[in-house]
Each structure stands twice: as C-alpha cells, then as structure tokens.
Amino acid sequence: MENNTFTIISRTIPYWLVSGAPFEDIVISSRLRYARNIAGYRFPNLASNEELGEIFEMARAALENTQIPLETEKIEFITVTEFTDLQGEFLLERHLISPDFLKKIKSREKDDKNKHLSTLGVFISNDETISIMVNEEDHLRFQVISAGLEFDKSFSKLNTLDDIFESTLRYAFSPQYGYLTACPTNVGTGFRVSIMAHLPGLVLTKEINQALNAIWQFNCLVRGLYGEGTETRGYFFQISNSITLGQTEQEIMQGIKNIITQLINHEKKARDFLLKTMKTELEDKVYRAYAILRSARLLNSDEALNLLATVRLGVATEILNEVSLTTLNKIMILLKPANLQIFYNQTLNPYERDEKRASLIRTILQESQN
Amino acid sequence: MKECNICHKPEVFIIVNTVDREGNVQELALCKDCAQKKGISEIKKIKLTPAEIIMKLQMTSDANDQKITCNFCNITWANFRTTGRLGCEHCYESFKNQLDSLIKEIHGATLHRGKTVTSGRKTTYDRFVIKKLTKQMRQAIQNEDYEKAAVIRDQITKIKKGIV
Ligand SMILES: [Zn+2]
Ligand SMILES: [Zn+2]
Numbered sequence: 001m002e003n004n005t006f007t008i009i010s011r012t013i014p015y016w017l018v019s020g021a022p023f024e025d026i027v028i029s030s031r032l033r034y035a036r037n038i039a040g041y042r043f044p045n046l047a048s049n050e051e052l053g054e055i056f057e058m059a060r061a062a063l064e065n066t067q068i069p070l071e072t073e074k075i076e077f078i079t080v081t082e083f084t085d086l087q088g089e090f091l092l093e094r095h096l097i098s099p100d101f102l103k104k105i106k107s108r109e110k111d112d113k114n115k116h117l118s119t120l121g122v123f124i125s126n127d128e129t130i131s132i133m134v135n136e137e138d139h140l141r142f143q144v145i146s147a148g149l150e151f152d153k154s155f156s157k158l159n160t161l162d163d164i165f166e167s168t169l170r171y172a173f174s175p176q177y178g179y180l181t182a183c184p185t186n187v188g189t190g191f192r193v194s195i196m197a198h199l200p201g202l203v204l205t206k207e208i209n210q211a212l213n214a215i216w217q218f219n220c221l222v223r224g225l226y227g228e229g230t231e232t233r234g235y236f237f238q239i240s241n242s243i244t245l246g247q248t249e250q251e252i253m254q255g256i257k258n259i260i261t262q263l264i265n266h267e268k269k270a271r272d273f274l275l276k277t278m279k280t281e282l283e284d285k286v287y288r289a290y291a292i293l294r295s296a297r298l299l300n301s302d303e304a305l306n307l308l309a310t311v312r313l314g315v316a317t318e319i320l321n322e323v324s325l326t327t328l329n330k331i332m333i334l335l336k337p338a339n340l341q342i343f344y345n346q347t348l349n350p351y352e353r354d355e356k357r358a359s360l361i362r363t364i365l366q367e368s369q370n
Numbered sequence: 371m372k373e374c375n376i377c378h379k380p381e382v383f384i385i386v387n388t389v390d391r392e393g394n395v396q397e398l399a400l401c402k403d404c405a406q407k408k409g410i411s412e413i414k415k416i417k418l419t420p421a422e423i424i425m426k427l428q429m430t431s432d433a434n435d436q437k438i439t440c441n442f443c444n445i446t447w448a449n450f451r452t453t454g455r456l457g458c459e460h461c462y463e464s465f466k467n468q469l470d471s472l473i474k475e476i477h478g479a480t481l482h483r484g485k486t487v488t489s490g491r492k493t494t495y496d497r498f499v500i501k502k503l504t505k506q507m508r509q510a511i512q513n514e515d516y517e518k519a520a521v522i523r524d525q526i527t528k529i530k531k532g533i534v
Contacts, residue, residue, distance in 0.1 A: 039459060040499065042443050046457040054498055061494045137455070159485075168494035171487050172459035177473070178482030180459040184473050185420035187462075189484045221419055242420055246479025 014094060014145075015127035017329040021148025024325055025316035026264050028196040028236070029145055031095065032158050035181045035190035036140040036165070037172040043182040044135040052135050053117030056081075059134045062165045063123055075125045077132075081118040086347070089338035095145060096124055096131040104136070129154075130161065137182045138190075140165065149195065149260060151253050178245060188245025193256045197263060200235040200313040201270030211266055212237075218259050219243045234309030239263070271317055286314030290323075294365050299358040300350075304335045327368040331361055374401035420476045424454040427472070440464035496529050503529075 016029055037043060038058065041051050063077060080091070088105040091097045097105075104120055123132040133141040142161050144154040172180040178188040186192070202208040212222050223238045239260065241252050274282050289310035293299075299307075312328050314320035333339055335357050341348050344356055373380045375398050383402040400408065418426065428451055435448035443457030447468055450456055462469060474480050503526050510519035 037459060038495070042458045043456060045453070045455050046443055046445065054502065058494055058498050061497070065494065162485075166487060167490050168492060170492045170495045173487045174459075174462060174482075175486075176481060177462055178484065178486075180462055182455045183424070184456070184469060185424065185476055187473065188477065188482045191484070216417070243477045243479075245473065245477035245482055248484040251483075 013326070013330045013333065015129055016145045016147045017326070017333065018147060019324060019326040019329070021146070022150055023264055024148040026198055026267050027149040027260065028198055028329070029095070029147055030150055030154065031143055031145045031192075031194040031196075032151065032154050033141060033143040033192045033194075034158060034162050035138040035179065035186045035192075036142070036162070037180055037182070038139050039170040039172045041139065044137060044139060045182060047135075049117060049119055052119035055139050056118045056121055056134050058169060059121075059123075059132070059140060059165070062168045063132070065168060075127065075130065077123045077125055077130075079121060079123055081121040086338050086341060090342050091122065091124075093336040093339050094128065094333060096128065096143075097122055097133055098136060098141070101133050101136045130157065132161070138186070149257070149264075151193070151257070155249070155253065185242075186244055189247070189249050189252065191244055191249050191252055192240055193253055194238055194240040195256065195260050196236060196238050197260070197267075198234075198236055198309065198312060198316075199263070199267050200309060201267045201274060203235045204274060205270045207266065207270060211263060215239060215259055215263070218255065220256065220259055234305040235313075236309065271313070275317060282317070283314075283319050285310055286319050290314065290320060293361050295362070296358045298351075298354040299335075299361065300354050301335055301337055301357065304357055304361065305332070308332055308335070323365060323368055327364060331364055334360060334364075373399070374404055375399050376404040377401060379403075423472070423476050427451045427454070438465065438468070491532065500526055500529055 021027075038055055041047060041055055044052065044055075047055070060079065080087075083091075083105050085106055088097065088102045092099060092102045101120075101122070108120060119135060121134050123134075124130070129145055131143045131145075133143070142158055142165075144158045144161075146154045174180060179190040181187050181190055199208060199211075202211050215222055219242050221240050221242045223240070239256070241256055243252070247255070289307040293304070293307050293311060308328060308331055311320065311323070312325070315323060315325055315328065334343055337353055340353055340357055340360070343360070348356060379401045381401045383400060383405050430451070431448070435451060436446050438447040439445070440457055440461045441464060442460035445457040445461065447465055450461070450465065456462070456465075470480055503522050507519050507522040507526070510516070510522060
C-alpha cells in the first residue's frame with residue numbers, strides 16, 4: 001500500500017462504524033473470524049522464509065483468481081506487504097490486524113536477504129469490513145467486521161471467502177479435530193466471535209463484576225479493547241467465545257448472542273436506573289465531558305477516550321443530542337496515536353499529538369453541530 | 371448442596387481454581403465470608419481460560435517430554451509445552467495421547483462438529499506444490515540421488531493427473 005493510500009483511508013471512517021446498526025447504542029462492533037492452515041506446510045512460527053513466501057503467494061493467487069461475489073457492489077482488496085511500524089499500528093487501531101501480527105511486523109528483520117519474498121501480509125477490502133492476515137499465528141486468518149450486533153450477513157461473507165480460498169487450496173483438516181491450528185485453543189471450527197460492547201451503566205452502578213462473572217461461566221472471554229493483555233478503558237469490553245471445538249459455528253454464534261442479549265438488557269436497566277436515581281449527576285458528568293472535548297487544547301488518548309465514552313453514554317441516553325454516534329465513532333478511531341499521525345501525514349511527538357488531537361476533536365464536534 | 375471448603379457452611383458464593391507449584395489445579399468452593407477473608411473480591415473467574423490452561427502446561431514437566439517428537443516438523447512435546455504452539459498439522463497425530471486430554475480440558479470435547487472441507491480440485495495448491503516438488507527434484511538430480519528424484523517425479527505425475 002502506498003503512503004498516500006494510508007492517508008486516504010485515514011480520512012474516511014470505516015464502513016462498519018457508520019450508524020444505524022442493531023443495538024449500536026451498546027454494541028460497537030461484531031467481528032467474526034476463521035483460522036485456517038494449508039496442508040503440507042509447517043505453521044508460521046516454524047516455517048522457513050521460503051515456505052512463508054510460498055504461502056503468501058498461494059493466498060494472493062487464491063484471492064486474485066476468483067471473482068468475489070461478496071456483495072452487489074464489487075469489493076476491491078488492498079494488499080499490504082510493506083509496513084512501517086506506524087502503519088502497522090494504524091491497522092491495529094482500526095482492528096484490521098491483531099496485536100500478535102503487529103509484533104511480527106515490528107520484529108521482522110528489516111534487511112532480510114529474502115526481501116524479494118513477501119512472507120507477511122494482509123488483504124483488506126476497500127470498505128474495511130474484511131481483512132485476511134497471512135502468516136499470523138496461522139497461515140490464514142479471515143475476519144469480517146460489522147457495526148452493532150449483526151452476524152448473519154457477516155457470517156455469509158466469511159463463509160464465501162473461506163469457500164473461495166478452499167476451492168483452490170488444500171486446508172489442514174482432520175475429521176476428528178476439524179481445522180488444524182497452531183494453537184489447540186483454536187482447533188475445530190477455528191471460529192471466533194468477538195463483540196465490542198460499551199457498558200458504562202454496569203460500570204457506574206458497580207454491577208459489572210457480577211455481569212462479567214456470569215459471562216465467564218458461559219464459555220466466554222472478556223478482554224480490553226485491543227485484545228489480550230490490554231486494559232479495559234472507557235468502559236469498552238471485548239467479549240468472545242472461548243470454545244472452538246465440539247460446537248457448530250451456529251451454536252457458537254447463538255451462545256454469544258444469548259449472552260450479549262442478556263448483557264444488553266442488564267446495561268439498559270443500569271442506564272435506566274442511573275437516569276432515575278441520579279439524573280443530575282449523570283447530566284453533569286456528560287456535559288462536563290462534552291465541554292472538555294469541545295474546548296481542551298491538550299488531550300492525551302486515554303483522557304480523550306474516557307471523555308468520549310462518557311459523551312457516548314450521554315448520546316445513547318438522550319441527555320445530549322447535539323452530536324451523533326457516527327461522529328463519536330469517527331473520533332474514537334481518529335484520536336488513536338497512529339491514526340492521528342497518518343491523518344495529518346506527519347510524525348508527531350507526544351506533546352504535538354495531544355495538541356493536534358484536541359484540535360481535531362474540536363473541529364469535528366464544531367462541524368457536526370452545523 | 372455444596373458447602374464451603376473452609377468453614378463447611380452450606381453456602382457457596384464462589385468457586386476458585388488454585389494452581390500450586392506443581393501445576394495441579396484444585397477447586398476451592400468458598401462462602402462469601404471465607405472468600406472475603408482470603409482476599410478474593412467478587413471478580414474471580416470460576417474456571418481457567420484456554421490461555422491459562424496452556425500457561426499451566428509450562429509449569430509441568432516430564433523427562434520423557436523431550437523424547438516425544440513430531441516426525442514431520444521435529445518439535446518435541448517439551449517444546450510445545452514451553453511455546454504453546456504446535457509446529458505442523460501432523461503434530462495432532464504425533465502428540466495425540468498428550469493433546470487429547472489437553473483439548474478436552476480446553477474445549478470440553480474432542481470431536482469436531484461444524485463446517486468441513488470439500489474435496490474439489492485444488493488448482494492453486496497443485497501449482498505451488500508442483501513448483502516446490504520440481505525444485506526438490508532438480509536438487510536431488512544435482513546430488514545424483516536419482517532414486518529420490520524418481521519418487522518425486524512420480525508424485526508430480528500423480529498430482530498432474532489429479533490422483534492425489
Ligand atoms: Zn466459609
Ligand atoms: Zn509437527
């Protein structure tokens with residue numbers, strides 16, 4: 001991908017963040033993924049550079065040789081094989097690659113003698129709903145993102161994509177264990193459903209621990225915003241299935257859907273409770289956060305995200321109606337350090353970032369009011 | 371009715387898994403009072419996550435683990451225990467005895483249900499495998515290992531005819 005391609009997509013908002021999605025006031029996004037490996041090749045952690053290069057070329061050929069009937073409008077794929085660290089972080093911030101993949105990008109020898117070989121890469125659809133990581137922990141990782149709580153359309157896209165690759169490739173598969181993966185935690189369906197939920201009501205009413213406790217009992221995992229090892233910030237939680245073997249893809253989806261539906265009900269009740277019992281305090285919190293976002297001159301990303309999360313609660317509970325969820329979603333992406341720098345097309349030190357971030361947020365909020 | 375493992379009150383507030391130095395997991399059922407005394411606040415998982423189950427493996431060890439090897443990729447079970455990553459698809463067969471109980475612990479099942487592969491003609495795959503085998507065949511000829519070269523040639527013919 002050319003540098004200016006990054007600049008262009010940095011100015012747009014990923015398709016999956018546009019508003020109108022089911023339960024968008026609580027569920028930010030739903031991500032589905034398949035992990036797949038190609039038969040006869042060692043898994044990425046052990047494979048030679050030559051093998052990795054061959055796998056990458058196979059994946060490219062499988063994608064290019066096929067017409068992709070994914071949607072009525074044709075989806076174009078962008079192939080990224082050359083990354084700077086900043087571009088890698090940018091893709092992570094947009095959920096197009098995983099933290100592990102970024103680690104691989106960063107630890108890759110910059111002047112490898114096999115440089116003519118692409119051993120690591122990602123295919124991204126131009127609307128950013130689909131990404132295919134090649135040679136992450138497994139040879140292929142397909143991901144489809146959608147806004148809100150929506151599985152059906154994404155699942156059919158994911159399967160189409162998987163079928164396209166499978167029609168010309170041979171997957172590592174065993175009748176007993178299913179799709180074979182580098183880590184036994186993914187074996188079987190290789191299917192992972194991840195929901196990013198915004199749960200300020202449960203946090204503020206201190207019911208969150210109890211709610212998460214219940215989730216753990218139903219074979220689900222809870223994590224921070226960017227996957228394992230990251231803290232939860234701004235009341236955002238990522239919930240995913242912990243089991244991939246022994247259940248069908250439909251059963252996994254249904255299980256997650258049941259949990260999330262309960263969680264949505266709890267969150268709604270908590271928000272109603274807050275509105276009934278401490279409306280003024282809640283309004284005060286929301287308006288203060290909004291005021292800071294509209295007037296601050298320096299904002300670091302944690303502070304900005306926390307303020308934004310509070311404003312989001314205000315919009316969802318109709319305390320505030322001057323700004324839309326879409327605008328807030330856009331800010332949520334652009335305030336991240338790498339997105340901010342690629343948006344401005346320049347490297348910025350932390351102080352400059354805090355300044356630019358505050359200024360960009362002020363501008364977007366100003367424009368959205370008119 | 372389950373009772374608290376410490377004070378034996380017939381009330382269980384939380385079940386926690388404790389992992390000792392040998393890596394043994396023990397279930398501990400506690401009433402609210404005993405949980406509080408143990409410093410366990412309300413947020414405690416009642417079971418290990420898959421990642422934690424893999425992590426727990428690192429704490430166990432057996433001299434034999436160095437000897438159990440995957441013949442295709444050459445990693446040992448000891449190697450898997452430390453990295454948590456298998457080397458290739460054949461590892462699932464090579465380490466079947468060890469993996470079966472691990473997979474059961476992670477997923478609560480050992481049999482796949484759901485989508486399966488179809489056996490269509492694998493064009494892209496064939497093209498790459500033929501390219502790879504041709505390279506190996508040339509190497510074998512260069513090394514004057516004509517027997518190996520012949521085996522590879524037959525393999526290539528089979529793939530081209532669509533037998534494999
Ligand atoms: Zn007790
Ligand atoms: Zn192996």
